[in-house]
Amino acid sequence: MDPSQQGGQQPYQPHPMPQPHPAYLPNQPYQSYPVPPFAPTSAVNGFSIASLVCGLLCCLPPLGLVFGLISLRQIRRRGERGKGMAIAGTILSSVSTLLTLALLATGVLGSVWEGMKEGMDEASRSRSTLDLRSGDCFNLPGQGKTDDSEKETAAVETVECAGEHQAEIAGDYKITGYRDFPGERRLEALAEEGCQKINDAYAMDPWVVPHTMDFYYYLPTRQSWRLDDRSITCGFATTKGQMTTGSVRRDATVLDPHQVAYLRAEGLVLQAHYVIPEADFAEDVAGHQQWATRVAAALGQQARALRQHTWPQSASGPAMDRAAEFERAGAHWQKAAVTRDEERFWEHSRAGETVLVRKTEIALRGAIGLETVPPIEPEAGQESAV
Numbered sequence: 001m002d003p004s005q006q007g008g009q010q011p012y013q014p015h016p017m018p019q020p021h022p023a024y025l026p027n028q029p030y031q032s033y034p035v036p037p038f039a040p041t042s043a044v045n046g047f048s049i050a051s052l053v054c055g056l057l058c059c060l061p062p063l064g065l066v067f068g069l070i071s072l073r074q075i076r077r078r079g080e081r082g083k084g085m086a087i088a089g090t091i092l093s094s095v096s097t098l099l100t101l102a103l104l105a106t107g108v109l110g111s112v113w114e115g116m117k118e119g120m121d122e123a124s125r126s127r128s129t130l131d132l133r134s135g136d137c138f139n140l141p142g143q144g145k146t147d148d149s150e151k152e153t154a155a156v157e158t159v160e161c162a163g164e165h166q167a168e169i170a171g172d173y174k175i176t177g178y179r180d181f182p183g184e185r186r187l188e189a190l191a192e193e194g195c196q197k198i199n200d201a202y203a204m205d206p207w208v209v210p211h212t213m214d215f216y217y218y219l220p221t222r223q224s225w226r227l228d229d230r231s232i233t234c235g236f237a238t239t240k241g242q243m244t245t246g247s248v249r250r251d252a253t254v255l256d257p258h259q260v261a262y263l264r265a266e267g268l269v270l271q272a273h274y275v276i277p278e279a280d281f282a283e284d285v286a287g288h289q290q291w292a293t294r295v296a297a298a299l300g301q302q303a304r305a306l307r308q309h310t311w312p313q314s315a316s317g318p319a320m321d322r323a324a325e326f327e328r329a330g331a332h333w334q335k336a337a338v339t340r341d342e343e344r345f346w347e348h349s350r351a352g353e354t355v356l357v358r359k360t361e362i363a364l365r366g367a368i369g370l371e372t373v374p375p376i377e378p379e380a381g382q383e384s385a386v
Contacts, residue, residue: 132169140167169234170234173198175230204260218232265302275291293334
């Protein structure tokens with residue numbers, strides 16, 4: 001009997017297994033897409049880069065134009081890249097070349113160049129007052145008005161001393177003994193004393209200092225003091241903005257030993273005269289007597305210095321004559337130093353000045369090669385440079 005007919009369940013019949021897709025058959029190797037062959041990139045033409053750079057920077061415009069034309073020819077022949085840069089460089093360089101030719105034809109380019117040179121030259125001559133050194137000549141700002149404000153000037157224009165200028169630096173010195181800013185009045189007093197010595201040493205021959213020039217100095221300001229500025233700068237400046245030429249420097253660096261010996265003697269005598277008492281004779285008799293004593297001592301010492309120096313034969317006679325005048329003048333000042341009578345004091349001091357003869361001085365100066373034209377005395381009421 002057929003089992004299906006015996007009242008039971010129909011027996012389980014397995015379903016056929018599905019066939020795998022060919023793409024997923026086991027152990028079938030992975031099939032990749034083919035890689036396209038590598039195509040080499042063409043090089044950029046070097047002249048095209050050079051042409052563009054010259055065109056952009058406007059440096060040597062014709063050169064950029066030449067580079068551009070060479071580049072376009074090479075690009076066509078070699079198949080290189082950079083045609084756009086070559087064209088751009090050629091156009092820019094062509095415009096720059098035409099513009100340059102137009103400027104040259106009209107003279108504008110020359111004017112611009114001269115203006116640039118003048119500006120650079122002026123900038124190179126601009127010097128901070130803190131950087132001024134002995135021997136520097138310069139022009140004063142503010143049209144040469146030598147008032148107190150000039151002592152706070154930040155910068156000046158330095159020029160050659162042989163040309164026209166308004167001021168010259170003799171030297172500087174450091175202020176000591178003050179931690180805090182001492183004030184302008186105190187600094188001015190220090191400058192009056194210290195700069196006199198520096199100026200006298202720099203310009204030993206007062207005959208070469210024009211009568212239009214006078215004492216001048218720069219002081220530290222309260223602001224520069226905070227930056228550790230402790231220097232007083234000394235020199236000479238013209239009055240009322242006048243111009244002068246040539247340096248007033250006459251020191252051991254430019255003088256010979258005979259000139260130095262003579263000028264030192266005259267200078268020390270003048271320095272003794274500088275320290276005249278401020279008060280009148282009747283108010284300070286002792287001070288005037290001390291002043292006369294110092295002048296007499298200076299005259300005696302410098303008379304001996306002139307006699308002891310070995311002079312050239314042509315200068316020996318005038319030098320001895322000058323020494324004799326110093327001695328006679330010293331005798332008059334010694335008499336002034338011991339009198340308490342005002343009239344007699346000035347009588348002796350004037351006699352001491354009278355025996356110093358200008359003719360003797362000119363003869364000695366000429367014998368040793370110094371200036372023989374006496375300086376022009378300042379006019380009464382002439383303004384000082386300080």
